Amino acid sequence: xxxxxxxxxxxxxxxxxxxxxxxxxxxxxxxxxxxxxxxxxxxxxxxxxxxxxxxxxxxxxxxxxxxxxxxxxxxxxxxxxxxxxxxxxxxxxxxxxxxxxxxxxxxxxxxxxxxxxxxxxxxxxxxxxxxxxxxxxxxxxxxxxxxxxxxxxxxxxxxxxxxxxxxxxxxxxxxxxxxxxxxxxxxxxxxxxxxxxxxxxxxxxxxxxxxxxxxxxxxxxxxxxxx
Amino acid sequence: xxxxxxxxxxxxxxxxxxxxxxxxxxxxxxxxxxxxxxxxxxxxxxxxxxxxxxxxxxxxxxxxxxxxxxxxxxxxxxxxxxxxxxxxxxxxxxxxxxxxxxxxxxxxxxxxxxxxxxxxxxxxxxxxxxxxxxxxxxxxxxxxxxxxxxxxxxxxxxxxxxxxxxxxxxxxxxxxxxxxxxxxxxxxxxxxxxxxxxxxxxxxxxxxxxxxxxxxxxxxxxxxxxxxxxxxxxxxxxxxxxxxxxxxxxxxxxxxxxxxxxxxxxxxxxxxxxxxxxxxxxxxxxxxxxxxxxxxxxxxxxxxxxxxxxxxxxxxxxxxxxxxxxxxxxxxxxxxxxxxxxxxxxxxxxxxxxxxxxxxxxxxxxxxxxxxxxxxxxxxxxxxxxxxxxxxxxxxxxxxxxxxxxxxxxxxxxxxxxxxxxxxxxxxxxxxxxxxxxxxxxxxxxxxxxxxxxxxxxxxxxxxxxxxxxxxxxxxxxxxxxxxxxxxxxxxxxxxxxxxxxxxxxxxxxxxxxxxxxxxxxxxxxxxxxxxxxxxxx
Numbered sequence: 001x002x003x004x005x006x007x008x009x010x011x012x013x014x015x016x017x018x019x020x021x022x023x024x025x026x027x028x029x030x031x032x033x034x035x036x037x038x039x040x041x042x043x044x045x046x047x048x049x050x051x052x053x054x055x056x057x058x059x060x061x062x063x064x065x066x067x068x069x070x071x072x073x074x075x076x077x078x079x080x081x082x083x084x085x086x087x088x089x090x091x092x093x094x095x096x097x098x099x100x101x102x103x104x105x106x107x108x109x110x111x112x113x114x115x116x117x118x119x120x121x122x123x124x125x126x127x128x129x130x131x132x133x134x135x136x137x138x139x140x141x142x143x144x145x146x147x148x149x150x151x152x153x154x155x156x157x158x159x160x161x162x163x164x165x166x167x168x169x170x171x172x173x174x175x176x177x178x179x180x181x182x183x184x185x186x187x188x189x190x191x192x193x194x195x196x197x198x199x200x201x202x203x204x205x206x207x208x209x210x211x212x213x214x215x216x217x218x219x220x221x222x223x224x225x226x227x
Numbered sequence: 228x229x230x231x232x233x234x235x236x237x238x239x240x241x242x243x244x245x246x247x248x249x250x251x252x253x254x255x256x257x258x259x260x261x262x263x264x265x266x267x268x269x270x271x272x273x274x275x276x277x278x279x280x281x282x283x284x285x286x287x288x289x290x291x292x293x294x295x296x297x298x299x300x301x302x303x304x305x306x307x308x309x310x311x312x313x314x315x316x317x318x319x320x321x322x323x324x325x326x327x328x329x330x331x332x333x334x335x336x337x338x339x340x341x342x343x344x345x346x347x348x349x350x351x352x353x354x355x356x357x358x359x360x361x362x363x364x365x366x367x368x369x370x371x372x373x374x375x376x377x378x379x380x381x382x383x384x385x386x387x388x389x390x391x392x393x394x395x396x397x398x399x400x401x402x403x404x405x406x407x408x409x410x411x412x413x414x415x416x417x418x419x420x421x422x423x424x425x426x427x428x429x430x431x432x433x434x435x436x437x438x439x440x441x442x443x444x445x446x447x448x449x450x451x452x453x454x455x456x457x458x459x460x461x462x463x464x465x466x467x468x469x470x471x472x473x474x475x476x477x478x479x480x481x482x483x484x485x486x487x488x489x490x491x492x493x494x495x496x497x498x499x500x501x502x503x504x505x506x507x508x509x510x511x512x513x514x515x516x517x518x519x520x521x522x523x524x525x526x527x528x529x530x531x532x533x534x535x536x537x538x539x540x541x542x543x544x545x546x547x548x549x550x551x552x553x554x555x556x557x558x559x560x561x562x563x564x565x566x567x568x569x570x571x572x573x574x575x576x577x578x579x580x581x582x583x584x585x586x587x588x589x590x591x592x593x594x595x596x597x598x599x600x601x602x603x604x605x606x607x608x609x610x611x612x613x614x615x616x617x618x619x620x621x622x623x624x625x626x627x628x629x630x631x632x633x634x635x636x637x638x639x640x641x642x643x644x645x646x647x648x649x650x651x652x653x654x655x656x657x658x659x660x661x662x663x664x665x666x667x668x669x670x671x672x673x674x675x676x677x678x679x680x681x682x683x684x685x686x687x688x689x690x691x692x693x694x695x696x697x698x699x700x701x702x703x704x705x706x707x708x709x710x711x712x713x714x715x716x717x718x719x720x721x722x723x724x725x726x727x728x729x730x731x732x733x734x735x736x737x738x739x740x741x742x743x744x745x746x747x748x749x750x751x752x753x754x755x756x757x758x759x760x761x762x763x764x765x
Contacts, residue, residue, distance in 0.1 A: 030534075031531075031534065031538065031539060032530065032531065032534055032535060032536050032537065032538035032539035032540075033534075033535070033536040033539070034536075034539050034540075065485075068329055069329075069479075069480070069482075069485070070324075070328075070329070070485040070486065071485065071486055072400075072482040072483050072486075083479070085479040085480060085482065086478055086479050087331055087333070087478050087479065090329060090330060090331045090332075091331035093329075095325070095329050097325050101321050101322045101324070101325035101326055102322060103240070103244055103322050103326070105243065105244050105247045105248065106240075106243055106244065110243060113239065114236060114239055114240055114326075115326075117235055117236030117239050118236040118237075118326065118327060118330040118331075118332060119330055119331060120236075120331070
């Protein structure tokens with residue numbers, strides 16, 4: 001993929017150009033007959049960085065998983081004006097789960113290559129390696145992640161996501177397990193992404209997060225969205 | 228995005244992960260078993276199979292071809308496949324789900340490798356069954372069926388596809404093109420096959436002759452006809468279902484595929500760990516009663532798989548013990564809760580086994596001879612020991628072993644004291660109390676059962692009481708010994724080793740005192756031993 005097409009992807013095109021990155025209408029998610037998220041209606045615009053907070057069990061992760069199509073839901077979810085489960089929506093977002101989902105039998109460098117291939121973004125390979133170096137994992141790039149600490153695995157997971165220049169980035173508790181320096185690097189990266197026109201939605205608990213990111217604040221309480 | 232690049236990503240992953248996994252597996256098998264050993268075993272397996280086939284002599288009178296039975300069986304299998312499909316036939320693990328499932332990859336490309344593995348397994352199973360059929364038919368039915376193996380392999384693949392299509396049909400709620408297409412395709416193919424099978428069955432039972440040209444084109448023709456045309460219908464069905472499966476995974480995943488995949492992956496891991504613990508000799512069936520904690524977890528996962536309320540909160544709960552309750556009560560509540568939360572069918576099975584075990588202990592304790600004496604006065608009086616109708620002390624040992632295996636499923640989850648301020652005696656008492664209470668209560672219906680089947684009338688209670696008390700002491704001995712030995716040794720109660728120890732200890736008075744002709748002392752010795760076991764602080 002050329003730089004042009006990469007830029008086009010980051011900003012969206014056609015129908016997706018006008019539609020907001022996330023638009024939900026009376027979104028409800030229930031698990032085992034229990035309503036976790038109820039009647040959530042919100043819009044996330046381009047260039048917006050939103051922090052979704054709430055107490056433990058408020059439904060933050062559930063809401064994020066429903067948005068990316070990992071959980072069935074009722075109501076409407078549109079990503080760039082398209083159904084969230086479809087290919088055209090998946091082309092436009094990248095999702096970082098709370099617990100890193102990594103292949104124990106791929107090295108860090110192989111993860112970077114694989115990530116670039118999966119998203120058909122050849123330059124993402126180099127960018128992921130650069131991010132790994134930024135996070136201090138340059139010397140461990142040919143190691144398997146299996147023996148790495150939680151924080152190192154999280155850094156790999158984040159490097160792969162940050163390397164992809166997708167117009168929508170969703171991150172579930174991305175600061176968990178990171179050292180202070182990495183937290184600052186991540187905060188800078190997310191702010192830069194939003195400034196470049198991308199939309200970012202992340203979950204977290206920390207108050208200092210809000211101070212550092214200066215995001216739009218959304219709060220989930222008892223399954224209902226405030227803010 | 229180009230399609231070629233998409234496919235390259237999945238190939239890149241599979242080349243590395245599958246290649247490395249296969250290499251590790253090869254090295255592990257080589258070290259654990261040895262490849263020469265495996266080759267040696269395969270060689271002899273082939274030799275035995277060939278020898279077995281060569282010894283097959285044709286029957287003097289050939290059996291009638293079981294067309295009707297085959298059609299009925301196949302119809303049932305097909306109906307089960309069409310009626311099922313509430314959970315996916317294959318899944319993605321968590322890594323694939325997040326890294327590939329959410330990426331702009333065509334779902335079929337992501338799932339193709341796993342689907343191919345599943346297809347290979349189904350095809351091999353079909354080929355094996357078909358090959359055995361082909362080898363047996365000349366000797367049993369007097370005809371050749373050399374196309375049975377490929378025909379069954381094709382039908383197995385069709386069944387696999389139909390199950391997936393039914394799943395897609397169920398997974399989408401409301402109107403959805405993928406749902407409609409999957410339902411249409413599965414019902415058309417399934418309907419045609421079912422109609423053909425029913426027609427074959429009807430023709431067969433009506434003793435009507437089917438023209439040869441038509442007989443070659445029925446779904447099970449491969450089993451009864453020796454013609455390549457027998458593969459026509461299975462092949463056409465497979466082409467149809469394969470196209471439908473690919474089409475169902477062209478753009479998006481079925482809505483609940485992600486969460487169901489995660490749950491099924493956990494269940495797979497649970498099963499794998501159970502198999503590994505069994506292989507390592509640290510698990511055990513315990514007559515299907517063992518592993519209470521795993522049982523509860525499996526149940527919760529099954530509820531999560533189908534999005535049922537049991538996934539988030541228990542279906543049944545016992546009242547909580549008061550906050551100032553003693554420790555033993557908390558432990559007893561924990562054990563009783565685990566038992567109470569079992570599915571009703573398993574709970575019923577547990578109770579039935581417990582009742583049978585108590586009946587066996589009662590019988591071994593001498594209740595049956597006592598009943599016999601009461602109803603037939605000329606019969607010799609029992610000795611009043613625990614050496615009863617099951618052959619004296621050996622009967623006691625066998626009954627105690629049966630009881631120990633049953634009780635292993637009634638002790639609840641293992642409780643590791645660790646650094647907790649819990650006395651071992653308290654732990655034993657708390658864990659064993661529900662089992663003891665249940666088994667002692669079951670003495671009443673068990674005695675009634677034995678009375679009913681032991682003679683025409685009920686024996687006087689006064690005469691039965693010593694034997695019932697003897698059985699109660701035996702129950703106490705087995706349960707407490709099992710709990711204490713398994714906790715002390717670290718061996719799960721569901722393993723045969725603690726069960727054997729408990730049974731032998733319980734049967735020791737009957738064995739020794741019987742051997743020295745002091746059977747009358749058995750009951751009192753049992754009680755003394757019970758007291759001793761109860762106060763051992765392990």
